[in-house]
Amino acid sequence: HDIRTEEQRADAQSILNTIYDESGVKRRPLLRNTLIGAAVLMPLPFVGLLKDLGPTDLKVLRHTMWDEGVRLVRDPSGTPIRAADVTIGSAYHVLPENILGISHQDGYLEEKAKAVVLLMRMKPEEMHVSKGREDWNVDGIVAYSKVCTHVGCPIALYEQRTHHLLCPCHQSTFDVTNDCEVIFGPAGHPLPQLKITVDSEGYLIADQPFQEPVGPSFWEDNGKELKS
Numbered sequence: 001h002d003i004r005t006e007e008q009r010a011d012a013q014s015i016l017n018t019i020y021d022e023s024g025v026k027r028r029p030l031l032r033n034t035l036i037g038a039a040v041l042m043p044l045p046f047v048g049l050l051k052d053l054g055p056t057d058l059k060v061l062r063h064t065m066w067d068e069g070v071r072l073v074r075d076p077s078g079t080p081i082r083a084a085d086v087t088i089g090s091a092y093h094v095l096p097e098n099i100l101g102i103s104h105q106d107g108y109l110e111e112k113a114k115a116v117v118l119l120m121r122m123k124p125e126e127m128h129v130s131k132g133r134e135d136w137n138v139d140g141i142v143a144y145s146k147v148c149t150h151v152g153c154p155i156a157l158y159e160q161r162t163h164h165l166l167c168p169c170h171q172s173t174f175d176v177t178n179d180c181e182v183i184f185g186p187a188g189h190p191l192p193q194l195k196i197t198v199d200s201e202g203y204l205i206a207d208q209p210f211q212e213p214v215g216p217s218f219w220e221d222n223g224k225e226l227k228s
Helices: 006-023 029-041 044-051 058-062 097-101 108-115 217-221
Strands: 072-074 091-096 117-121 141-145 157-159 164-166 173-175 181-184 196-198 204-206
Touching (some): 072 204, 091 108, 097 108
Antiparallel strands (some): 072 091, 196 204
């Protein structure tokens, strides 16, 4: 915001002095000291909250539990997913199978928050796949990060008819038929896509890790070391 002028600051100070005089706080030392103490302590909770808004080391956004050959499993059951069982219009919350062996003490929730994926299937002819990603899906089955690229809220709604993904926090909307491009809302860029394929038993597996950081774009913008 623009810096206030000296005249505006003087007016504000005059109003505060009038309130101070008329309230009688000067004559009530206990009340005055309580208010001063509350004012001093008030910022402390916000320091804690702001500290947790993002990772200290932004390089962690580049790395998730996804890797070549890791099976996709349903969350929370942990059962692997056969490509033949994914019907058109369906949507699954998916995790990497190797995350199941991590305990809460070893950071299970943190790894899950980064790695969680939405798996959907549509008719291949409905898809507009960008050049170089022709083999990132399996007969119309696609996998995208569930973490919104605006402020990191979990994507919560899949509209089967329009193939749109909607974030409930600020209504960012992504088009699954077009590489999850942003079509509405404040999100900065598309949802990262996970390249998938099938193994010899017909189960869906990751063909490679995420090729871009997951999560809010402002983390990436403020952490250029991710590119190194």
